[in-house]
Amino acid sequence: MIDKATVDRIYAAADIVEVVSDFVSLRKKGVNYQACCPFHNEKTPSFVVSPTKGLYKCFGCGKGGNAVTFVMEHEGMSYVEALKYVAKKYGQPRKTQLYYPGDEDDEAPDEEVPDYPVNLFFTGEGYFKKITPLSLRMGGAQKLKEGDSIAREVETSNAAQLLFFTDKQQVYKADVSDFADTKASVLGDFIPAKLGFDDGEAATYMAVTRDYSGYLLFFFENGKAAKVDMKSYETKQKRKKLLAAYSDKSPCVAIFHIDADGEFLLRANNEKTLLLHSGALIPKTTKNTQGVQVMTLRKNRLERVVPYTAGMLENDHRFRSKSIPSAGASLKPEDKGEQLRL
Numbered sequence: 001m002i003d004k005a006t007v008d009r010i011y012a013a014a015d016i017v018e019v020v021s022d023f024v025s026l027r028k029k030g031v032n033y034q035a036c037c038p039f040h041n042e043k044t045p046s047f048v049v050s051p052t053k054g055l056y057k058c059f060g061c062g063k064g065g066n067a068v069t070f071v072m073e074h075e076g077m078s079y080v081e082a083l084k085y086v087a088k089k090y091g092q093p094r095k096t097q098l099y100y101p102g103d104e105d106d107e108a109p110d111e112e113v114p115d116y117p118v119n120l121f122f123t124g125e126g127y128f129k130k131i132t133p134l135s136l137r138m139g140g141a142q143k144l145k146e147g148d149s150i151a152r153e154v155e156t157s158n159a160a161q162l163l164f165f166t167d168k169q170q171v172y173k174a175d176v177s178d179f180a181d182t183k184a185s186v187l188g189d190f191i192p193a194k195l196g197f198d199d200g201e202a203a204t205y206m207a208v209t210r211d212y213s214g215y216l217l218f219f220f221e222n223g224k225a226a227k228v229d230m231k232s233y234e235t236k237q238k239r240k241k242l243l244a245a246y247s248d249k250s251p252c253v254a255i256f257h258i259d260a261d262g263e264f265l266l267r268a269n270n271e272k273t274l275l276l277h278s279g280a281l282i283p284k285t286t287k288n289t290q291g292v293q294v295m296t297l298r299k300n301r302l303e304r305v306v307p308y309t310a311g312m313l314e315n316d317h318r319f320r321s322k323s324i325p326s327a328g329a330s331l332k333p334e335d336k337g338e339q340l341r342l
């Protein structure tokens, strides 16, 4: 009764570490996790779980398998029972896709999210608008609160997801489809109110994704930068809020969601300027990694980071460095290209 596509989906959604750690206390060891084997008696851990392979293996008794076989073995369930268990707990596939004879149809199937192109606007003060390209073409100035400005504009689709990063190192998630289509002439939704932020918490960055691909770059006042796999923000359960979403060791200066590596212009408060290629940073899966030193600052602090595009700097070779960290170079008036606005 469970077709192969559904089984594949359950396997793809199940996180072996989450599944096993419901029954066994796992400790991280390198890229894997280990524990004393739940299937035989032992004092030193020989039971290893590989999150990348989605498998477990005991080097003592030889037992091994995937998330579903683990539940079968450990809980004495049949294959179908274990599949259902994993699906229910971790996969959350749609009711309409998973049908078991005898199941009470007590839940309405998820409504299909209508998918169509939208333009998203997010302002410095935390206002959000979703506008269709048609409505946008009809014109009209963007209404904004006095002193506010558009921080990000993203062309995407109504089926995408939103991640709002805050100044308290948290992420609030929402679906684009949670918001109504609107028009340029209104202020839009105030995100901290709409998503129930903590008191005094402000949204600092909006990431938009359909598949959690790419990376997040975090630049900190102390000259460090962290590159975190976007997949680290994907959750099996539809969690609305993630804690410790990035490092709190130093104030965050800028956040970027990137699909491909590129150059970033870093400027310190003493006008020192550095061009950093994000390819030099090794991606991490730990969200709140403090990152690596990219700019040597001594008593100074990193103040501003923008994606670099040709024309921002004259003599841009002066600001590239063969290795990181680097102090960068002083930005002289003649280095400022026509398009540099900092």
Ligand SMILES: [Zn+2]
Pocket: 037, 038, 039, 040, 047, 058, 059, 060, 061, 062, 063
């Ligand atoms: Zn064992």
